[in-house]
Amino acid sequence: MDRPGQTTHFGFRDVPLGDKQTLVNDVFHSVASRYDLMNDLMSAGLHRVWKDIMINALNPPRGDAPFALLDVAGGTGDIAFRAAEAAGTGFRATVCDINTDMLDVGRNRAVARHLDQQVSFVEGNAEALAFGDRSFDAYTIAFGIRNVPRIDAALREAYRVLRPGSRFLCLEFSTVDVPGLDALYDFYSFNVIPALGRAVTHDEAAYRYLVESIRRFPRPEAFSDMMRNAGFARVSFQRMTGGIVALHSGWRL
Numbered sequence: 383m384d385r386p387g388q389t390t391h392f393g394f395r396d397v398p399l400g401d402k403q404t405l406v407n408d409v410f411h412s413v414a415s416r417y418d419l420m421n422d423l424m425s426a427g428l429h430r431v432w433k434d435i436m437i438n439a440l441n442p443p444r445g446d447a448p449f450a451l452l453d454v455a456g457g458t459g460d461i462a463f464r465a466a467e468a469a470g471t472g473f474r475a476t477v478c479d480i481n482t483d484m485l486d487v488g489r490n491r492a493v494a495r496h497l498d499q500q501v502s503f504v505e506g507n508a509e510a511l512a513f514g515d516r517s518f519d520a521y522t523i524a525f526g527i528r529n530v531p532r533i534d535a536a537l538r539e540a541y542r543v544l545r546p547g548s549r550f551l552c553l554e555f556s557t558v559d560v561p562g563l564d565a566l567y568d569f570y571s572f573n574v575i576p577a578l579g580r581a582v583t584h585d586e587a588a589y590r591y592l593v594e595s596i597r598r599f600p601r602p603e604a605f606s607d608m609m610r611n612a613g614f615a616r617v618s619f620q621r622m623t624g625g626i627v628a629l630h631s632g633w634r635l
């Protein structure tokens with residue numbers, strides 16, 4: 383339940399909790415058509431490596447055993463496609479995202495890659511999923527959870543829809559603690575990325591929000607506690623690329 387007057391972060395701004403989702407939706411409506419190109423440019427292709435590490439951890443079955451993945455905040459489908467390409471014939475993925483523009487790009491990409499039978503796209507909010515209890519074999523969320531206003535609610539929903547014995551994996555930007563790299567990363571984040579955003583999407587503010595939201599996201603230890611509070615067991619995380627990104631893992635037992 384939201385408290386009257388409750389605020390949250392939208393990048394470095396404090397905003398009413400009830401306003402954040404609309405502001406986030408405006409960002410992704412604005413950048414949807416250039417989202418994938420920007421990911422490659424901003425990360426120099428590194429997001430592909432991080433996503434492959436997530437798929438290795440997911441380790442979807444290679445045979446014909448049924449396996450249902452829910453990829454939340456799945457946007458243009460990157461995680462679901464990579465999982466489908468690594469998996470066997472029993473694999474199905476549902477990409478759930480709140481933004482129809484991101485989903486439309488994803489649907490077109492699925493057709494182009496001949497993955498539209500294995501991967502379906504559904505509009506929905508991570509905080510209130512329209513899926514039954516214990517209905518998925520894995521839940522993934524990549525670069526999505528920091529955009530969700532009520533992270534606790536999203537984690538509780540993730541736990542609810544997972545079958546006992548199945549895994550939650552979250553890939554998210556994290557905290558760079560390597561001396562030297564932190565200053566370089568700050569310079570790149572606050573100067574280069576917004577300028578790239580302006581040049582490629584004509585929306586500098588959207589990319590300023592993205593870098594600011596990274597800095598407001600809890601440190602990996604604190605996010606691990608949030609996962610435990612939602613019920614997850616065997617919680618762990620793995621830092622990558624000097625802490626630019628972390629892969630969080632937990633199990634519903």
Ligand SMILES: C[S@@+](CC[C@H](N)C(=O)[O-])C[C@H]1O[C@@H](n2cnc3c(N)ncnc32)[C@H](O)[C@@H]1O
Binds near residue numbers: 407457
């Ligand atoms: C940075 S993109 C990540 C897309 C994709 N997972 C990837 O790794 O390329 C963040 C996505 O989160 C989605 N999103 C934001 N708030 C959401 C919410 N409450 N529920 C579901 N999706 C949400 C946005 O629409 C956007 O598509």
